[in-house]
Amino acid sequence: MARLLAIDYxxxxxxxxxxxxxxxxxxxxxxxxxxxxxxxxxxxTKAEKVELFLIGEPKQMDNTASESEVHIQKFIAKLEKEIPEIPIKRVDERFTSKMAFQTMIDSGLKKSQRKNKALIDEISATLILQNYLYNK
Incomplete structure (x- = not known):
């Protein structure tokens, strides 16, 4: 089997x-x-075998697309052109940033560490991936 890679764009x-x-x-x-x-x-993807890209799909509470969807669509078009052999699947990412922040609190990270937005992004991608694995 190959790996799944989640992207919190x-x-x-x-x-x-x-x-x-x-x-x-x-x-x-x-x-x-x-x-x-x-x-x-x-x-x-040259070094590791990746079977599928999972890209977060930000939605509003009323299920409409988020403002960032325009940027994500441009990225997807570029990714499909550059790495066409790996399929892309979208995954609802509502609340992942809030959940990531709560995860940081629950794990005992200090306030200064919780300001690390890069870490929040990485945890958000992990939550997107966990959600997909749980529901597949």
Missing amino acids: GTKRTGLAITDELQIIASGLTTVNTNELVPFLKEY
Whole structure:
């Protein structure tokens, strides 16, 4: 089996999470500057076998698309062009940032550590991935 890679896309930073090869455990991978995201993914997928990209789908409470969806669609078009062999699936990401912040509190991180937005992005990607694994 190959890994699943979750992407919590942001206009500045993007959080990434990955499964093990058996697709049982979701772990934070890293946070990448968004302008370096596609080159990072190209290198990563050369080194590791990835079966599927899971990209967060931000929605409003009324189920309409979030303002950031325009940027995500541009990213998806570029990703499909650059790495066409790996399919993309969208995953609802509502509340993942709030859940990530709560996870940081629950794990005992100090207030100064909880201000690390890169860590929040990585945890959010992990939550997107865990949600997918749980519901697949």
